[in-house]
Amino acid sequence: MKSLFIVLEGIDKAGKSTQAELLKNYFLAHQQQAVISSEPTDGPIGRLIREAMQSKIIAIKQKESFDEQMAYLFTADRHYHLFNDINGVYKLINKDHTHVVATRYYFSSLAYNCNTKKKFTFVATLNQEFPDPDVVFYIDIPLKIALSRLSNSSAKEIYETAKKLRKVRHNYENIFKTYEGKIFKVDGTESIEAIHKKILTYLQETFNFY
Template identity: 80%
Template sequence: MKSLFIVLEGVDKAGKSTQAELLKNYFLSHQHSAVISSEPTDGPIGRLIRKAMQNKILAIEQKESFDEQMAYLFTADRHYHLYNDLNGVYKLINKDYTHVIATRYYFSSLAYNCNTPNEFVFVSTLNRNFPEPDVVFYIDISLESALSRLSKYPLKEIYETKKKLKQVIQNYENIFKSYKGRILKLDGTESIQKIHQKILIYLRENFGDF
């Protein structure tokens, strides 16, 4: 079985981090090297993005311009995520023979940084040269479920509003309707273990036993 680049996508609090951790532990327990590699990264641009998302630095107050700024920053951080020589995705896969499980990839930029068809073209162009992952697992939850889960966390990021998340969920639906790569849509309201088992079944059916 070759080393895989696996992406987990979904709106905030859909359960991406939980499923990434379960999958990593499963790989490790079956003698496969695996890491979780999230976006934004812990690199210099990723740290800047995190501060901007938490309103800890002055960015751009106008919403449309802020989304454009974030799209540029995420593109630069994504290049670092894939290709840096320390722990870049393709260094891990091709040299270290490690499965890479990413929570978020360019699909998140399309979902979070686009509000109009023109913006979708703009962000798609920024990300057009990035390679496709081996598989995407999209964890789908409703707007109501997302807001309910977010209400349990006192600290909110800039995109964690009802209006924004409604747009994000619709964007995800549009993105994955036309996506040609391997993708499995999962019901994020099912139990954690049931979602995990569906992920494992899909991987076995498409990439062999492990």
């Protein structure tokens, strides 16, 4: 069976990490190797991004320039994510025969770092050489649910505001209207179990999983 590169996308608190863990455990229970590999990574650039997102370091305060700076950083970290020789996505898939379940990929850069058509073109150009995943699961939740879940979170990040997430959700909708790869949209308001079942059903029907 071909090892897959699976991406979970959605605004903050959509449930990506929960579904990634369930999917990884499903593969392991069926004697298939699987790992969760998130963006930003734990590499040096990924750690820098996490600090910037938590406002521990702010190199540029102007919002538009900050988004542009983050787009550059995410592009560099994404290259590391895919191609590093230790736990890069393609090393895991091709050499270790391991399914990779990623929470976020280049779709997140397009959704979070673009406020205009010009910026969208800029970010899309930065990411144009990155390969599409085997499948994207877009977990969609209403903004009010995301904000409610964020209100219970102890650590807030710079993009976790109503204004930003409203724009991000709108961007996701536009991105996946024209995306030509395999994409499956999931209603994130359903139960955790129901969402997991729908993801498994899609994988089983599309990739002949058992």
